[in-house]
Amino acid sequence: MWKTPGRFSLTGRWCCFPQDPLEDLDAWTESVDKVLACKTGQAAFRDFLRSEHSEENLQFWLACEDYKKIKSVPEMITCANRIYSEFVQTEAPRQINIDCHTREKISSNICQPSLTSFDAAQKLIYCLMSRDCYPRFLTSDIYAALLRRSEATHCWSLACKDAPGPRLAHHLRPEPFQADLEPVATHRLGEMRLTGDSQQGRGSPKRIPATERPSETRPDCADPARLPLNGFTPC
Structure with missing residues (x-):
């Protein structure tokens, strides 16, 4: 099972990111790369893809990103076979939507994989997410909820900045009255x-x-x- 970001809920809570950064939320509208560049964006985008029953696209793309960072040959072979059996081969449990030519080429080279074995399939999936899924994500309830949460967090930060701190409040507090003195x-x-x-x-x-x-x-x-x-x- 590939490690993917935690699930986002419309209440603004995360399973895996208790302090998720939302400073670059507006930049997500520039391109899908901005969404995929941070853990919070990946988690929100994955939750949206799950609602459309296409979560395997992001999982495959992230698996290929991790695959290209492998240094040892034995680990590369093991990881390549895992990606192939889970996403690429026919009737795979999370089969991705790629053309037959790309699928056959990967199948013929899986016995001797390289770091570029899945590049063509990863590019196809990236284009699919960028042109089809990403525009709908920007108009989804998930992204709208994130915008509302970011705005509420910003207002709360401004309120805390203008409020007196604990030290100042302590000095403003009146001295206790000593009623037990004669x-x-x-x-x-x-x-x-x-x-x-x-x-x-x-x-x-x-x-x-x-x-x-x-x-x-x-x-x-x-x-x-x-x-x-x-x-x-x-x-």
């Missing part, structure tokens, strides 16, 4: 303090007269004669 008035005269009940939420703030507050233990106020007067302690 409030202490800055002025001694008429000072307000919370009793134990009010600190625990069981009462309301009460004014504690200055005469009821315990005397401070500062050394310069240790003289009993210098008691607080009207809430003010002279030192």
Whole structure:
């Protein structure tokens, strides 16, 4: 089984390409070469060909591309026989649509294959895809779904670019309010303090007269004669 790109769905999800690039989507309208040049294009085009029951054309073309990269003779012979039995010979499971002359020529040379054994058949299949399948692909629902996805991704990227980042949002966040600290008035005269009940939420703030507050233990106020007067302690 030849490795081919993952299947594309109209929901915009891929089986094999979680981060498929869509930057060159507009370039696909230039030629079928632009579609075949990237994995995303191959996957989308293959899914379209599957809907037309001609998926074997792309599979054969990709198999020939891999075949021409083989370096060792034993591997080339094995791969040539595999391509021939799967795509070329009569009644093959994925028989491609080529003329009888090209098919017979490949059959006669399959015992001694070369890197150019399938070039003529590959060229015929390329022309078939370029002239027949490719124009319909550009008007298909699959390509339209890709265009919508590309536009939505672009809008989302712009929105993220204009939005404040996490660091900025953190600085804009207000400081937490420390409710567990005991409030202490800055002025001694008429000072307000919370009793134990009010600190625990069981009462309301009460004014504690200055005469009821315990005397401070500062050394310069240790003289009993210098008691607080009207809430003010002279030192």
